[in-house]
Amino acid sequence: MKTDNNDQHLIHLLADLEEDAVLELVQKRIAAGDDLMQILEECNEGMQIVGKRYEQGEYYIAGLIMSGEIFREVVEIIQPLLVKTADKKSSGRILVGTVAGDIHDIGKNMLGMLLTCYGFTVIDLGVDVPPAEFAAKAVENKPDIVGLSGLITASFEPMKETVSMLRAEAAKNKLSFPILIGGGMIDEQVSQYVGADYWLKDAMAGVRLCQKLLVKPQ
């Protein structure tokens, strides 16, 4: 029942903020047995178009908020189904949060949701998390991996501070965890500047990396 036309249809319905139609099509696609990750990825593509329309002045903040709400509703439908089907073999504790000065959380929530679906325990510190709080929570929870999210240019400096505090506290408390960063504007240059171990452009790549990093020798 899935066709390319159908894929484009979902992307554009989300981009056009057609809430009811998006949810109806998502339910139909699930009933038809479509791949759940594919459905999420198409919705993510729709979100990218919303971002572009905002940049071009076609949408205002209300449009951004609406798109976030639709995406959250789609996730609510899909998450329980993904939890049932995901491979639960991988496990580990992942501490995530959006760094100080930044309140964007849709991408971080998507990462957290996917990690949970794939059997990881996620400790989510929320948004606008000060570096000292990140470091204290790392000491308290002893995560296997830490993931920082940042969507705005102004979040790079706090991200750098967070990485450096995390490393200092880890050394003091004999902890060891790789630090991943992600978000729309993150690239190799930003990663080097903030001193992260890895940077990723999308949440699913983050899940795959966590699985790879936590493979225990047999």
Ligand code: B12
């Ligand atoms: C929705 C949105 C908002 C919503 C946020 C709602 C929410 N609850 O998050 C609202 C309306 C609140 C908002 C506010 C603002 N926003 Co805004 N927003 C966006 C928008 C359109 C989409 C972001 C989004 O959710 N995308 C969908 C998700 C799924 O994608 P994502 O976050 O990139 O995450 C994916 C990956 O990056 C990755 N990922 C993310 N984090 C991590 C972490 C790890 C460890 C890993 C592995 C992966 C990973 O996984 C996700 C899925 O693959 C972007 C434009 C864009 N195209 O990105 C602008 C954008 C980020 N916003 C922008 C701006 C400027 C603002 C404001 C300053 C606007 C204002 N004047 O007030 C404020 C910020 C206030 C603050 N202090 O944070 C700019 C930033 C530009 C810059 N250079 O700094 C952008 C780029 C728009 C633009 N071009 O102007 N925004």
